[in-house]
Amino acid sequence: MTTSAAEAGKVRAGPPERAPVSFRTWRWLALGAQALVVLGLPFLRVGGESALRLDIPAGKLHAFGASFAVDEAFVVLAATLLLTALFLLVTVLFGRVWCGWSCPQTLLGELTSLVEPPPGHRRRPLRRAAGLALTALVSAVAAANLVWYFVAPPEFFGRLAAGTLGPGAGGGWAITAGLLFLDLAFVRQTFCATVCPYAKLQGVLLDRHSLVVAYDHRRDADCIDCLACVRVCPTGIDIREGLQLECIACAACVDACEPVMRRVKRAPNLIGYFHGGPGGRRRWLRPATLALGGLTALALALLTGAVAGRALVAVTVSADAAFSPRRAGDANVINAFDLVLENRSRAGVEVALDLDAGLPGAVVTLRPGSVSLAPGEIRRLRLVASVRGPAAAGTHRAELLTVVHAAGGPTQRRSDPLSLIVPEPP
Ligand code: SF4
Numbered sequence: 558m559t560t561s562a563a564e565a566g567k568v569r570a571g572p573p574e575r576a577p578v579s580f581r582t583w584r585w586l587a588l589g590a591q592a593l594v595v596l597g598l599p600f601l602r603v604g605g606e607s608a609l610r611l612d613i614p615a616g617k618l619h620a621f622g623a624s625f626a627v628d629e630a631f632v633v634l635a636a637t638l639l640l641t642a643l644f645l646l647v648t649v650l651f652g653r654v655w656c657g658w659s660c661p662q663t664l665l666g667e668l669t670s671l672v673e674p675p676p677g678h679r680r681r682p683l684r685r686a687a688g689l690a691l692t693a694l695v696s697a698v699a700a701a702n703l704v705w706y707f708v709a710p711p712e713f714f715g716r717l718a719a720g721t722l723g724p725g726a727g728g729g730w731a732i733t734a735g736l737l738f739l740d741l742a743f744v745r746q747t748f749c750a751t752v753c754p755y756a757k758l759q760g761v762l763l764d765r766h767s768l769v770v771a772y773d774h775r776r777d778a779d780c781i782d783c784l785a786c787v788r789v790c791p792t793g794i795d796i797r798e799g800l801q802l803e804c805i806a807c808a809a810c811v812d813a814c815e816p817v818m819r820r821v822k823r824a825p826n827l828i829g830y831f832h833g834g835p836g837g838r839r840r841w842l843r844p845a846t847l848a849l850g851g852l853t854a855l856a857l858a859l860l861t862g863a864v865a866g867r868a869l870v871a872v873t874v875s876a877d878a879a880f881s882p883r884r885a886g887d888a889n890v891i892n893a894f895d896l897v898l899e900n901r902s903r904a905g906v907e908v909a910l911d912l913d914a915g916l917p918g919a920v921v922t923l924r925p926g927s928v929s930l931a932p933g934e935i936r937r938l939r940l941v942a943s944v945r946g947p948a949a950a951g952t953h954r955a956e957l958l959t960v961v962h963a964a965g966g967p968t969q970r971r972s973d974p975l976s977l978i979v980p981e982p983p
């Protein structure tokens with residue numbers, strides 16, 4: 558691949574044609590839209606809470622209008638499984654589309670690209686200083702954005718103004734911002750080529766139909782060796798040497814080669830997106846995609862089932878240690894229980910309580926018979942069961958029956974086992 562004088566002449570003299578919209582423009586639009594979502598989610602309020610926030614002190618995950626307690630980790634596990642399966646499926650189908658079009662490292666790297674001299678230019682101190690200042694600002698905002706997923710923005714800014722962010726939020730913000738600054742100022746795309754574990758997975762995940770950025774070796778004669786594609790590559794590789802681990806599929810080389818091909822009046826896509834490689838065939842359905850598609854569907858079903866089947870109210874019931882079961886004078890047997898109710902919904906609920914004593918002919922009175930709970934309220938109370946009727950002395954298995962009515966929402970029923978103790982007659 559050498560530059561001939563004739564070809565170089567064509568580059569200078571070729572009539573300009575209308576340029577297609579560059580991949581860089583599309584990437585900026587995609588990255589900008591995703592940045593808006595990531596920055597905006599903590600500010601979006603759903604049901605009085607951030608759309609997505611992990612409240613560590615309260616042990617709750619707030620996600621799109623629902624609040625999940627620590628013991629509902631299965632929902633998070635199902636969501637993690639779904640995201641992992643989807644991520645792998647997208648990688649097998651579209652190659653490193655994540656790296657070039659979604660990864661925060663790529664987005665922040667582009668935003669702070671002023672720290673690097675433009676291709677073919679020497680480092681300029683003023684530009685470098687401006688780049689470092691911009692990098693510091695971007696690092697501080699990106700790190701604060703991460704903290705907002707733990708401390709809601711109104712609370713964050715209130716505590717920031719009062720100087721009470723503390724070591725958790727304040728320290729986390731400072732450390733994250735510092736690490737980000739070092740990464741963006743000095744590591745940048747070297748991270749992708751050396752440290753990023755996802756890059757290392759590429760060899761295993763990509764197959765001969767995955768979408769990749771590649772150089773069309775069948776058209777070697779069209780390359781005028783201008784090195785435009787090499788100069789713009791953020792990871793410093795030459796795509797003409799084949800698919801490489803360092804390639805983040807940013808398509809900068811495609812954009813760089815496209816005007817060259819137009820000027821020399823050659824067909825476009827000497828470098829381009831290809832399925833598997835130049836001449837490859839697009840094939841969506843193949844063993845890997847079918848397996849990962851099935852896993853994604855299964856994970857989605859699991860997540861849907863986990864969310865739909867979750868209890869609106871958590872119930873914990875146990876014998877009240879401070880109350881000994883006893884017989885009342887009128888032949889009633891009295892038991893007391895320690896009951897904890899937690900309203901996990903964003904609406905007020907009414908909880909109706911009943912006891913199935915499991916004793917034929919027994920008449921049960923329960924106090925209280927119902928409890929109203931405010932959104933998110935946790936209530937601890939003594940539940941007193943009075944059982945009248947034939948019952949042999951001993952321990953009997955009973956069931957606490959709860960019916961939860963959510964305001965304007967569904968009704969849920971559940972039962973929890975407990976032990977009813979009938980003391981010996983005096
Ligand atoms: S080879 Fe092309 S697509 Fe790959 S990182 Fe370099 S410029 Fe981006």
Ligand code: SF4
Binds near residue numbers: 780781787828
């Ligand atoms: S930009 Fe195109 S023509 Fe220039 S060296 Fe790269 S592949 Fe060859």
